[in-house]
Amino acid sequence: xxxxxxxxxxxxxxxxxxxQKSRWTLLGLRLLAFLxxxxxxxxxxxxxxxxxxxxxxxxxxxxxxxxxAKFHHTPAFxxxxxxxxxxxxxxxxxxxxxxxxxxxxxxxxxxxxxxxxDMLNLALVSGGANAAAFMAELGKNGNSHARWDKICDxxxxxxxxxxxxxxxxxxxxxxxxxxxxxxxxxxxxxNSSSHNSHNNIIALPN
Amino acid sequence: MAETKRIFTFLLxxxxxxxxxxxxxxxxxxxxxxxxxxxxxxxxxxxxxxxxYFVIVNAIVSIYGFLVLFLPSKSLLWRLVVALDAVFTIxxxxxxSAALAIAYVGEKGNPIAGWLPICDQxxxxxxQVKGALIVGFISVVLYMLLFLYSxxxxxxxxLLEKS
Numbered sequence: 529x530x531x532x533x534x535x536x537x538x539x540x541x542x543x544x545x546x547x548q549k550s551r552w553t554l555l556g557l558r559l560l561a562f563l564x565x566x567x568x569x570x571x572x573x574x575x576x577x578x579x580x581x582x583x584x585x586x587x588x589x590x591x592x593x594x595x596x597a598k599f600h601h602t603p604a605f606x607x608x609x610x611x612x613x614x615x616x617x618x619x620x621x622x623x624x625x626x627x628x629x630x631x632x633x634x635x636x637x638x639x640x641x642x643x644x645x646d647m648l649n650l651a652l653v654s655g656g657a658n659a660a661a662f663m664a665e666l667g668k669n670g671n672s673h674a675r676w677d678k679i680c681d682x683x684x685x686x687x688x689x690x691x692x693x694x695x696x697x698x699x700x701x702x703x704x705x706x707x708x709x710x711x712x713x714x715x716x717x718x719n720s721s722s723h724n725s726h727n728n729i730i731a732l733p734n
Numbered sequence: 735m736a737e738t739k740r741i742f743t744f745l746l747x748x749x750x751x752x753x754x755x756x757x758x759x760x761x762x763x764x765x766x767x768x769x770x771x772x773x774x775x776x777x778x779x780x781x782x783x784x785x786x787y788f789v790i791v792n793a794i795v796s797i798y799g800f801l802v803l804f805l806p807s808k809s810l811l812w813r814l815v816v817a818l819d820a821v822f823t824i825x826x827x828x829x830x831s832a833a834l835a836i837a838y839v840g841e842k843g844n845p846i847a848g849w850l851p852i853c854d855q856x857x858x859x860x861x862q863v864k865g866a867l868i869v870g871f872i873s874v875v876l877y878m879l880l881f882l883y884s885x886x887x888x889x890x891x892x893l894l895e896k897s
Contacts, residue, residue, distance in 0.1 A: 601846045604835035647820075651827045651878070658828035659835040662784040666836065667847070673781035674840065676849040712885075 554710050555626055557703055558619045564700035565616035565653065571693040572609045572660075575599045577686040597679070597686045604663040605690070611656025612697055615704065618649045643711040650704045657697040664690055740807055746880060751799035753873035754792045754826075757866050761789050764862035768855050777856040784836040785863070791829040792870060795822045795877070816888050819881040826877055830870045837863055 577597045584591040599605040622642065629638070667687060670678035680687040767776045779785040798818065805811055840860065843851035853860040 595846060597846060601844060603838055607831075607835075651824055654824050654828045655831035659831040662787070662832040663835050663839070665783060666839065671781060673775060673777065674849075674852045676839075676847070679847045 550710060550714065551626070554707065554714075555623065557707050557710070558623050558626070561700050561703035561707060562616050562619035562623065564696045564703060565612045565619065568693045568696035568700060569609050569612040569616060571689055571696065572599050572605060572612070575605075575686055575689045575693070577683050579682060581682075597683045599690075602663055604659040608656040608660035608693075608697065611652045612700065615649045615653045615700060618645060619707075622646075639711075639715055643708070643715060646704065646708040646711045650701070650708050653697065653701050653704055657694065657701050660690075660697070661694055664694060743880075743883065744803070746876065746883075747799060747803055750873055750876040750880060751796055751803065753869050753876060754796040754799060757870040757873060758789055758792045758796060760862060760869060761785060761792075761866040764859050764866065766856045766859035777852070777859040779863070782836050784832040788829045788833040788866075788870065791825050792873070795826060795873070798822060812884070812888055816881075816884045819877070819884050823874070823877045823881045826870075826874045830867065830874050833867055833870065837867060 575598070578594060579597075580592050580594045582590045583593045599609065622645075625638075625642075664687070666676065667690075668678055668680045670676050761779050765776065765778050767774065779789065802815060805815065839849060839851075840863075841851055841853045843849050
């Protein structure tokens with residue numbers, strides 16, 4: 529990689545990137561992923577159902593047992609809520625950086641950082657969604673070998689809302705996959721256009 | 735320097751292949767027969783879909799790891815290896831996450847749902863599953879390192895070389 533005198537190393541220039549058409553696609557996808565992950569978090573955190581069971585009858589008075597199903601009884605759902613919260617926060621920050629970042633100075637490190645953070649959040653949301661999916665399957669079907677009863681016939685509304693949160697999270701997972709792919713592609717696009725301009729790195733005002 | 739890098743990468747891939755293979759083997763061989771009151775039941779990994787998913791994903795990744803070990807270093811397929819590394823790392827994280835969630839319920843139970851922990855009845859099975867999960871976790875970390883490294887090696891020369 530021999531450099532001639534007077535040439536600079538190719539940097540990741542923001543103003544060239546901001547003219548790409550893929551910028552608006554990426555922004556739209558990030559908005560959708562933010563909404564999906566935020567919806568998943570909110571639905572899971574607010575998921576709660578109380579039900580009263582009659583367990584015995586003493587004489588003529590029934591003995592009632594009130595059980596509440598909340599998301600924080602299951603660590604997998606807690607992890608799901610935290611992971612989706614982090615992913616929605618990441619997408620919100622990335623949207624802000626995209627819209628407002630052109631006013632700040634670039635140090636050349638921004639685009640690889642965005643791609644790495646996207647990959648990390650992809651792994652996070654995949655872990656959270658999958659753990660909650662298998663816990664939900666356990667709640668729906670039970671496990672006859674371990675003598676674990678299914679609970680979805682008793683707490684139907686809790687299960688339905690959990691299923692909705694899972695669907696939103698898997699949608700966020702698919703969107704994060706596309707976003708990561710586009711962010712990694714952005715690295716190559718910027719560099720090839722900077723080569724075409726013969727490494728003329730002058731920050732144009734937006 | 736390049737030779738050291740190649741040997742180091744090969745070694746890392748070999749260790750990652752070994753960990754995924756051993757996770758599969760430990761999980762498959764975990765089996766215990768126990769008698770509770772009058773019932774005699776056998777705890778196997780295939781009772782739980784989460785453990786079956788864990789075994790299937792680790793088996794696929796170990797086959798992939800074995801094939802990549804034989805890839806010649808100048809071939810163009812290394813760009814495909816970057817993409818496949820990404821896919822398999824994500825699959826591994828999801829499988830370990832699911833298996834950990836179910837293993838936690840098996841260990842501690844869930845009092846609200848009336849699920850009793852089963853680890854005190856089938857201790858040997860439980861310990862073997864825990865061992866498989868630990869090895870699986872190591873394989874996740876190794877595959878993440880391999881993915882980042884292959885991303886750096888394959889993409890960076892594309893970015894920094896003069897076309």
